[in-house]
Amino acid sequence: MAEEAPRIPIPWAWYGGGLLSLAVIFISSWHLQIRPQELLQGLPQMIRLFQEFLHPDVSYLKKVLPALLDTLRMAIGGTAMGAFFSFPLLFWAAKNTAPAPWVYHLSRFLLNFLRTLPELLLAALFVAVVGLGMMSGLLAIAIFSLGIIGKLASEKVETIDPGPLEALQAVGAPLPVRILWAAWPQMSPDWLSYTLYTLEINIRAATILGLVGAGGIGSLLTTAMKSLAYPKVAAILLAVFFMVLLVEGWSSFMRRRIL
């Protein structure tokens, strides 16, 4: 057996990389005009904010609830729309079910592109087009969901058992038939599971879309924040927290059931 020279536990390159990162951090912080002492100066104000957070305005919850349900509707409706429109795309973006290589590359690019735009930006774009309100939030969520579900589901399609696909091809079935009877049945539970997972992401995202006027609880939140009504803010955050918890619990329960 060849003698291996004992290596130092953490290679020197790591120390070099660490120093380099430190340098970049300092230069960036200087450029961003970050002064850490401001954190200490601002601390009393933030502590007062937290103290006010501890006394949520419970009576305000009556107003919060309808907006909360709107947020839920936006998230569910948008996710459903994204899941629905993921349909031809997710098979086009999988190597084994794409009709032609160029379709595959184009679909992959489209799905990657859709995911680069943050939901809040999409929502702001839709607010300009369809106006203030839930509809713009729903459309933004739909586009974003299409990107995530399409990407995850197409990767799943690429790992399915090729047997049924080849069997149908051998008897001369056209591509749509092969997809419907050989590919889809193998991955439909996964598709539903990805959709529920996307819903979990969207329920969080939907709470902030109101910041740009896209409906839901976010608009109440901005108003309360701007008028410095922190007990109201606390009530809203509390309600959001429980809704997110509830939806996540239900969704992960469902996902365990499906798979």
Add this chain to the structure above:
Amino acid sequence: MKERTFWLVVLGALLIWSFLGLSWPGKTLAVGLSMAAKMVEGILHPDWSFAGETLRYLLESLEMAFVGTALSALLAIPFGFWAAAHPIGKAFLAAVRTFPELILAIVFLVGLGPGPFAGVMALAVHSTGMLGKLYGEAVEHVSPGPREALLAVGAPSTSLLWLAVLPQVLPAFLSLAIYRFEINVRAATVLGVVGAGGIGTPLLFSLQAYAWPKVGMMLLAIVVAVFAVDFLSARARQKLV
């Protein structure tokens, strides 16, 4: 099978409830379509005279993402070990994670005033919640071999961390932090919407003023930056694993 039918019915009912409750927008279809046409037209013709300013704001977002991620990558180390050692640590990190970056940014704006510092802190705190959890999982998967070997030769217990644990987890820590940087670059582009620095502030102003060529310029810059960061980060993470 019966249970499955039940859940499908529940799912269907939820969908119907969601779509029935939608409030329809005030704009008519014709107005919306002409608006959309103008938007697409403008975005496809970016205002290149605005490129210099766009790059400055974009650089600010990238720097915010880098500093925020770096801070969280360091902070998450003790929290990760805490989470691996005790359920309270895990619960603490879960509580930190529930606050989205934008909400945290608003809290820090109260203390720090508008500007990138509040954005950096928001990214750092939220990412610490995320990275701490993942670091903790990496620590739990450490092989006990090197630790036992060191103990067997009588190494001082202070050297265990440096010589047995850290060499095993550092590549995983770095890989997770780089991945987090990808996510934070996206987040840093929108933090400006609440005034926490970066390209989000001018972007929101241009959107509200319907200045589509400027919006197009900034969107182009964001998309290119996100693509580039994703590509480089995937490369770097492949090398690490």
